[in-house]
Each structure stands twice: as structure tokens, then as C-alpha cells.
Amino acid sequence: MRFSLKDSGAAAADPVYETRDRRHVLVRAMEKLLSFLGTLLLWAFLLATLYYKLVVESNPQEERVLRIICIALAGSVVILGLWQLYNWLRFRNKARRKGFRMQGLEEVGRLYGISGGNMLRLQEIRSMAVVEFKNHRYYYCTEGQEPIEIGMLRKK
Secondary structure (H helix, E strand, O other), rough: OOOOHHHHOOOOOOHHHHHHHHHHHHHHHHHHHHHHHHHHHHHHHHHHHHHHHHHHOOOOHHHHHHHHHHHHHHHHHHHHHHHHOOOOOHHHHOOOOOOOOOOOOHHHHHHHHHHHHHHHHHOOOOOOOOEEEEEOEEEEEEOOOOEOOOOHHHHO
């Protein structure tokens, strides 16, 4: 997600923006090109080294170890594939998880220690509600409205 001062309407004291968008286009293009070429060069080095070690400098004992590793890898892929097929055949048309039932505002409010009326007020808020700590209690505070205590967070 990208933010800018123009889009967010933020005050000048709180600038939030992506610094990479403020660099010149040629600098960004050069960075992408260099990172692509560097990655390509490292992959070529890796593949050339593997080819040289496994094909050019190999001896019969290394070839046998490599063959055992390949057989073990292929066997594990086959076992995992069969397990996935079994699970798909067994569970494909079944709901594997139960959904949560809908909870009313009263029940949710009880969990957080907030009354049902205050839960309605919280749902109607169209601006930001800030959590503040006052008098050893936490409150949802909105501009121009009475604070709503969060009873669950009350310090004892």
C-alpha cells in the first residue's frame, strides 16, 4: 500500500511516503537491471559449479551417493503425492472446518466488558477511535463524544 501527502490528506507534520517513488526513473530502472543481471550471474555460477563437480570431477563413489540421494528425493515426492491424493479423495466434498456462528453485539460486548449500547455507539463511529489510558482504565475516545470504557482491559 502506498501513501502520499496528496492522497491521505495528512498534516505536514506526519509525512508518510514511499522513498523509492521519489527517486529518478533511470535510477530505479538501473537498480532493477543490475539486480536481474546479478541474479542471473549467480545462477549461472551455481549451475556451472554443480555441473563441474557432479559431471566433470565425479568418481564412482560420488555417483553412487548422488544416485541414492535422487532415489530418496523421488521416493519422498511419491509418498507426499500419494498422501495428498488420499486426502483429496477423502475430503474433497466435505466441509473440513466448522464456521463460527454469528455473535450478537451483546455477546461481543460481554467479551470486551462493554455494554450493548456502547457497542452500538462504537459501530456508528465513522472517524477514528483512539484507545487512551486514564485513571488506571482504558477507553475508546472519539472527538466530541463521551469515552467508552474497555472493561476487559481494566487494571485491578
